Amino acid sequence: MESLTRRGKYLRFLLDNGEMLVIHLRMTGVLSMVELPLKAEQKKHLRLLICLKDRACLAFHDTRRFGTASVLPPGETGKYWSKLGPEPLEKSFNATRLKAILNNRSGPIKPLLLDQRLIAGIGNIYADESLFAARIHPLRPADGISDAETAALVRAIKATLSKAIRLGGSSIDTYRALDGSQGRFQETFQVHRRAGEPCPVCGGSIEKIKVGGRGTYFCPACQK
DNA sequence: CGTTAGCCCTGCTGGC
DNA sequence: TGCCAGCAGGGCTAAC
Numbered sequence: 097m098e099s100l101t102r103r104g105k106y107l108r109f110l111l112d113n114g115e116m117l118v119i120h121l122r123m124t125g126v127l128s129m130v131e132l133p134l135k136a137e138q139k140k141h142l143r144l145l146i147c148l149k150d151r152a153c154l155a156f157h158d159t160r161r162f163g164t165a166s167v168l169p170p171g172e173t174g175k176y177w178s179k180l181g182p183e184p185l186e187k188s189f190n191a192t193r194l195k196a197i198l199n200n201r202s203g204p205i206k207p208l209l210l211d212q213r214l215i216a217g218i219g220n221i222y223a224d225e226s227l228f229a230a231r232i233h234p235l236r237p238a239d240g241i242s243d244a245e246t247a248a249l250v251r252a253i254k255a256t257l258s259k260a261i262r263l264g265g266s267s268i269d270t271y272r273a274l275d276g277s278q279g280r281f282q283e284t285f286q287v288h289r290r291a292g293e294p295c296p297v298c299g300g301s302i303e304k305i306k307v308g309g310r311g312t313y314f315c316p317a318c319q320k
Numbered sequence: 321c322g323t324t325a326g327c328c329c330t331g332c333t334g335g336c
Numbered sequence: 337t338g339c340c341a342g343c344a345g346g347g348c349t350a351a352c
Contacts, residue, residue, distance in 0.1 A: 105346080123345055124330085141330090160329045162346070203323065212347080220345065269332090269344080309325075310345065 104180045104216030114170030117146075119156065124270045125163030130155045159270060180216040184253050189215070191247040198238040198246065205241060206234035207308035209253075218253065221266055221281075224288040224313050226252040233319040234305075234312050259284070287313040 098110040107127075109117040121127070130138050132151040144156035144165050156165060168176060181197070182189045197214050198205070208214055209223040218226070227234050229252035232245055241249070265271055265279030268289070272278060286296050291304035295315040305312050 120346080122347085158329095159331065160345085162329065164347090201322085207323090210346085308323095311343085 103177050104183075104212055105219070106177075108173075110173070114173075116168040116170075116173040117165065118168060118176070119165045120163055121271075122158070122160070122162035122164070124160040125156065125158040126270055126272050127274055128155050128157070128272070128276060129153070129274060179213050181212060181214045182216065184215055184217060185257055189250065189254075191243065191250050194250050195243065195246050198241055201238040203238060204235045204307055205232060205238045206310075206312060208238050210308065210310065215253075217257070220310050220312075221268075221285070221288050222253070222256050222260060225286055226256045228252075228287045228314060228319060229256060231318055231320065233316075234307050234314050236320075287315060289313060 098112060101108045101110070105120055107119040107121075109119070111117060119125075119127070125143075130145075130153050132147065132153060134142075134145075134155075138155065141157045141159045141161075142155060143158045143161070143163065145153050146155075147153040156163070182193060194215075198208065201208060206223055206227065209218050209226065210220065224234070226249065230245065230249040232241065232249060260266060260279075260281040263279060263281040263284065264273055264277065266281040266285075267278035268282050287302050289311075290302045291313060293302050294300065295302055295318060298315065298317045300315055300317040302313055303316050305314075
């Protein structure tokens with residue numbers, strides 16, 4: 097293997113022969129190192145097994161089978177990503193950039209944050225937490241968000257994603273790191289999956305609604 | 321073109 | 337206590 101990179105939510109393994117293995121874990125996908133022979137439990141929900149040397153293998157397990165893995169031929173490793181929006185942690189993702197994305201869009205802000213063609217890599221958890229940090233209601237029309245709020249939202253997205261990465265991600269359900277360890281970002285959720293619990297800022301009750309078909313958690317007092 | 325609804329899938333949860 | 341409907345969600349497609 098030449099290199100392992102990430103673009104949005106896609107893992108990209110560039111192989112020696114120029115092909116690219118692309119893996120998307122979706123919600124329940126897990127990568128781990130296993131050793132042959134596999135135990136019965138390791139065979140359950142196994143989707144892909146890549147054996148390297150000796151008896152060491154990279155295993156891709158996925159209970160819900162939403163995850164994907166595919167191999168791109170050498171000539172097609174570039175255009176695959178052309179539809180994805182900017183990386184939110186890059187310097188070039190700033191208030192000006194986000195403003196341009198939200199401009200002239202009358203729909204609610206939250207589904208736009210989840211649209212990978214507009215911004216790459218923000219999932220449902222991180223959209224909820226970012227909007228809370230920026231004090232923006234998830235149903236706010238995107239083109240009605242002020243310059244100051246747009247700047248706050250950029251800061252919130254960067255801070256939320258950075259913190260989640262630092263804490264190893266969110267192990268709500270099945271997510272584990274390669275070594276099997278759990279992420280700890282879920283311990284710091286402010287609003288996500290906390291319906292009925294008190295808001296950490298104002299003490300009011302956190303509400304849950306559906307936005308764009310996704311469970312959405314927010315504080316109706318803090319987020320306007 | 322923008323927006324929305326439905327589908328895929330299985331394990332867990334909540335309500336009775 | 338046991339059962340089962342409903343929920344969870346990223347990305348794709350279809351429909352409007």
